[in-house]
Amino acid sequence: xxxxxxxxxxxxxxxxxxxxxxxxxxxxxxxxxxxxxxxxxxxxxxxxxxxxxxxxxxxxxxxxxxxxxxxxxxxxxxxxxxxxxxxxxxxxxxxxxxxxxxxxxxxxxxxxxxxxxxxxxxxxxxxxxxxxxxxxxxxxxxxxxxxxxxxxxxxxxxxxxxxxxxxxxxxxxxxxxxxxxxxxxxxxxxxxxxxxxxxxxxxxxxxxxxxxxxxxxxxxxxxxxxxxxxxxxxxxxxxxxxxxxxxxxxxxxxxxxxxxxxxxxxxxxxxxxxxxxxxxxxxxxxxxxxxxxxxxxxxxxxxxxxxxxxxxxxxxxxxxxxxxxxxxxxxxxxxxxxxxxxxxxxxxxxxxxxxxxxxxxxxxxxxxxxxxxxxxxxxxxxxxxxxxxxxxxxxxxxxxxxxxxxxxxxxxxxxxxxxxxxxxxxxxxxxxxxxxxxxxxxxxxxxxxxxxxxxxxxxxxxxxxxxxxxxxxxxxxxxxxxxxxxxxxxxxxxxxxxxxxxx
Amino acid sequence: xxxxxxxxxxxxxxxxxxxxxxxxxxxxxxxxxxxxxxxxxxxxxxxxxxxxxxxxxxxxxxxxxxxxxxxxxxxxxxxxxxxxxxxxxxxxxxxxxxxxxxxxxxxxxxxxxxxxxxxxxxxxxxxxxxxxxxxxxxxxxxxxxxxxxxxxxxxxxxxxxxxxxxxxxxxxxxxxxxxxxxxxxxxxxxxxxxxxxxxxxxxxxxxxxxxxxxxxxxxxxxxxxxxxxxxxxxxxxxxxxxxxxxxxxxxxxxxxxxxxxxxxxxxxxxxxxxxxxxxxxxxxxxxxxxxxxxxxxxxxxxxxxxxxxxxxxxxxxxxxxxxxxxxxxxxxxxxxxxxxxxxxx
Numbered sequence: 001x002x003x004x005x006x007x008x009x010x011x012x013x014x015x016x017x018x019x020x021x022x023x024x025x026x027x028x029x030x031x032x033x034x035x036x037x038x039x040x041x042x043x044x045x046x047x048x049x050x051x052x053x054x055x056x057x058x059x060x061x062x063x064x065x066x067x068x069x070x071x072x073x074x075x076x077x078x079x080x081x082x083x084x085x086x087x088x089x090x091x092x093x094x095x096x097x098x099x100x101x102x103x104x105x106x107x108x109x110x111x112x113x114x115x116x117x118x119x120x121x122x123x124x125x126x127x128x129x130x131x132x133x134x135x136x137x138x139x140x141x142x143x144x145x146x147x148x149x150x151x152x153x154x155x156x157x158x159x160x161x162x163x164x165x166x167x168x169x170x171x172x173x174x175x176x177x178x179x180x181x182x183x184x185x186x187x188x189x190x191x192x193x194x195x196x197x198x199x200x201x202x203x204x205x206x207x208x209x210x211x212x213x214x215x216x217x218x219x220x221x222x223x224x225x226x227x228x229x230x231x232x233x234x235x236x237x238x239x240x241x242x243x244x245x246x247x248x249x250x251x252x253x254x255x256x257x258x259x260x261x262x263x264x265x266x267x268x269x270x271x272x273x274x275x276x277x278x279x280x281x282x283x284x285x286x287x288x289x290x291x292x293x294x295x296x297x298x299x300x301x302x303x304x305x306x307x308x309x310x311x312x313x314x315x316x317x318x319x320x321x322x323x324x325x326x327x328x329x330x331x332x333x334x335x336x337x338x339x340x341x342x343x344x345x346x347x348x349x350x351x352x353x354x355x356x357x358x359x360x361x362x363x364x365x366x367x368x369x370x371x372x373x374x375x376x377x378x379x380x381x382x383x384x385x386x387x388x389x390x391x392x393x394x395x396x397x398x399x400x401x402x403x404x405x406x407x408x409x410x411x412x413x414x415x416x417x418x419x420x421x422x423x424x425x426x427x428x429x430x431x432x433x434x435x436x437x438x439x440x441x442x443x444x445x446x447x448x449x450x451x452x453x454x455x456x457x458x459x460x461x462x463x464x465x466x467x468x469x470x471x472x473x474x475x476x477x478x479x480x481x482x483x484x485x486x487x488x489x490x491x492x493x494x495x496x497x498x499x500x501x502x503x
Numbered sequence: 504x505x506x507x508x509x510x511x512x513x514x515x516x517x518x519x520x521x522x523x524x525x526x527x528x529x530x531x532x533x534x535x536x537x538x539x540x541x542x543x544x545x546x547x548x549x550x551x552x553x554x555x556x557x558x559x560x561x562x563x564x565x566x567x568x569x570x571x572x573x574x575x576x577x578x579x580x581x582x583x584x585x586x587x588x589x590x591x592x593x594x595x596x597x598x599x600x601x602x603x604x605x606x607x608x609x610x611x612x613x614x615x616x617x618x619x620x621x622x623x624x625x626x627x628x629x630x631x632x633x634x635x636x637x638x639x640x641x642x643x644x645x646x647x648x649x650x651x652x653x654x655x656x657x658x659x660x661x662x663x664x665x666x667x668x669x670x671x672x673x674x675x676x677x678x679x680x681x682x683x684x685x686x687x688x689x690x691x692x693x694x695x696x697x698x699x700x701x702x703x704x705x706x707x708x709x710x711x712x713x714x715x716x717x718x719x720x721x722x723x724x725x726x727x728x729x730x731x732x733x734x735x736x737x738x739x740x741x742x743x744x745x746x747x748x749x750x751x752x753x754x755x756x757x758x759x760x761x762x763x764x765x766x767x768x769x770x771x772x773x774x775x776x777x778x779x780x781x782x783x784x785x786x787x788x789x790x791x792x793x794x795x796x797x798x799x800x801x802x803x804x805x806x807x808x809x810x811x812x813x814x815x816x817x818x819x820x821x822x823x824x825x826x827x828x829x830x831x832x833x834x835x836x837x838x839x840x841x842x843x844x845x846x847x848x
Contacts, residue, residue, distance in 0.1 A: 067637050067638075067641070068637065071635045071636055071637045071638075072635055073634075073635060088643065091643075239705070242705065251699070251701070251702060252701070257701075258556075260639070260640075261699040261700060261701065263637070263639070264639075264691075264696055264697060264698070264699040264702075265699055267637060267691075267696040268696045271694050271695065271696055273695065273696060487680045487681045487683070487684035487685075487707075488680050488684075489684075490675070490680060490683045490684035490686075490687045491672060493684070493687045493688070494668060494671060494672060494675070494687045494690075495668060496695075497623075497627070497687060497690050497692045497695065498623070498627060498664045498667055498668045498671075498692065499627050499630055499631060499664055499692070499693060500664060500665065500668055
């Protein structure tokens with residue numbers, strides 16, 4: 001472990017999982033966020049004589065991980081996904097046997113041609129990361145995950161390792177069933193993080209949220225994340241915070257920014273050049289900053305699992321940290337609206353089909369199914385939903401439309417029903433989250449209850465319902481170097497930049 | 504301000520003869536023959552390709568602001584013209600607009616930039632014995648170059664850093680302190696990740712496009728000094744194997760040129776390449792612009808050339824349509840375009 005990753009000990013669960021994996025067993029591992037899940041396959045990938053394939057749902061996360069591994073000296077690793085430029089992909093596919101660890105997106109994996117490339121390799125471990133995506137009852141259901149068992153079969157059943165940080169017992173059962181591995185060994189660890197205290201604060205309006213955040217960040221000089229569901233609010237808040245806090249370095253981060261600019265912000269945060277980041281859920285995946293002390297939610301996510309993931313970025317070093325939730329009465333409606341827009345309405349689908357039928361009858365060129373969002377004004381998630389449903393019923397095949405009026409009439413009812421089911425499910429998840437926020441009982445217990453029966457003692461304070469007192473929270477402040485900031489000093493800055501301060 | 508100045512300058516120079524999207528194409532460095540031709544004819548080649556990532560929407564927003572400020576006005580044909588107010592505003596910020604050399608370094612800029620920045624990140628880290636860091640560029644070619652370069656110099660990192668400092672300091676001294684300071688802030692080195700554009704925009708209270716363009720200006724300056732001055736041996740190394748030329752011939756035009764050099768006729772070239780006459784004509788215009796020697800008078804005789812020249816003078820225009828309407832109807836668009844290339848040589 002030390003030799004490969006510079007860690008001198010295993011964390012809870014790692015050793016058990018790795019040892020089973022090395023013995024060729026199929027394993028389901030559920031470990032809390034921030035506990036070093038990825039080591040569970042990265043170390044075996046180094047040790048086994050053969051190739052490890054990792055299915056990962058988020059392309060940006062996958063790319064970050066590859067960058068980090070390369071930076072840590074693990075060079076024979078690659079990420080394969082549909083964003084790889086064609087020539088680059090060809091170069092990689094022709095040299096596929098020179099890699100030890102291969103990350104793939106589930107979409108990429110569905111292509112027969114791609115599977116054939118993988119079949120040539122001595123695959124010794126097949127990893128399903130974020131395995132809760134398999135389950136319809138997981139909060140990030142990805143239909144492509146449900147076909148992974150076919151890929152595993154095509155690869156002649158290498159040992160399978162499924163990993164998740166947020167899997168209730170129902171979801172765990174779903175994962176095992178869908179992968180078709182009933183004998184899977186389960187390693188389930190409690191998710192509660194005993195060094196994070198929870199603090200819910202109801203306010204009257206957004207202005208008050210901002211004031212509260214300014215107060216907190218003024219009195220605590222520690223690395224902090226502030227979560228938003230809107231990119232615009234994240235940007236605006238970052239700007240007004242940096243005006244209010246001249247001594248702090250505040251930045252924003254969201255999925256709408258260019259990749260290289262995002263990387264700059266991430267790395268500056270790692271280096272403590274920035275200490276407060278206003279971000280959307282796009283931030284944090286794969287970020288391994290150990291000393292984040294405050295995770296504030298200006299907006300709540302849409303389900304408990306996401307909240308657990310986001311707040312779990314605090315205190316990975318085990319030191320005392322706090323998760324703060326600021327909310328007001330109007331927030332629920334905002335969230336409910338977002339839930340609604342995540343799925344298309346049946347009217348929108350009807351309209352799409354009508355457009356397609358008209359185009360076909362008048363022989364107008366149609367955009368490909370991947371681009372159906374051009375035909376309609378809907379968000380990406382909703383477009384993906386429609387695509388999957390039409391695929392499921394064979395109305396889209398191999399990126400071509402196969403639609404006529406009769407077929408549509410035949411499948412419409414099924415889609416309506418499924419839509420209603422999903423909508424209900426998502427509403428339930430949202431209600432569950434808001435019930436939690438408003439509970440009078442212990443926040444820690446209520447939060448983790450769906451996942452486990454027993455709880456560890458908090459290392460310091462518990463939560464605002466158990467008498468959390470800010471005066472008793474005294475984290476160690478960041479050490480900061482004063483910076484020469486006048487443009488006139490650029491020569492001095494340049495000397496520093498080029499390591500010439502000694503000269 | 505800088506970005507708006509450049510826009511107003513462009514619209515003044517094209518003098519309502521071209522649309523606003525032609526200026527957009529110029530700024531992003533579109534490789535179309537029309538854009539390259541525009542850059543030359545209207546003397547705006549220095550702006551060619553200086554803003555590759557410019558989004559069309561952002562461009563529109565800026566134009567609308569300029570219209571609102573009454574620096575630009577839309578004429579009946581929806582073309583933009585500079586106003587009196589715009590003219591005097593432009594005169595007041597004129598000096599700021601110098602320092603770009605877009606067309607000249609179009610093929611070199613991006614690679615040069617990435618090589619230099621990645622090398623600085625690499626050498627500052629390794630000279631502090633830090634071998635693990637996340638590279639700012641993951642372009643394969645650039646990575647390979649820096650790897651090779653690094654191998655060659657890693658034993659002498661102190662010396663290399665010293666020389667780099669000397670050259671950068673000298674080169675950046677030719678810019679304003681603000682421009683130099685922004686340039687330095689953008690550099691990523693040992694445990695110090697360079698500022699993002701948003702951060703520069705906050706720190707210097709300038710718009711994001713202005714920050715971007717000021718950085719570009721810095722890189723153009725480096726490219727220029729290493730080419731013309733012998734005091735920059737280190738910077739010159741970063742242009743290795745990059746062909747500095749005015750927007751090179753497109754691949755397809757190169758093939759046509761080769762056939763031309765083998766003395767194939769126009770008809771034969773069409774047949775061999777299985778392309779339409781129009782396309783081959785485009786190639787010929789492109790070749791005429793690039794090659795020092797082009798047989799212009801195989802395609803137009805001197806009487807035709809004089810006639811076209813006359814119209815350009817009397818009408819004060821480069822607009823193809825207007826010229827066409829004022830010359831003998833037998834003269835083709837192709838001939839007019841060639842004549843204009845010759846006229847500008």
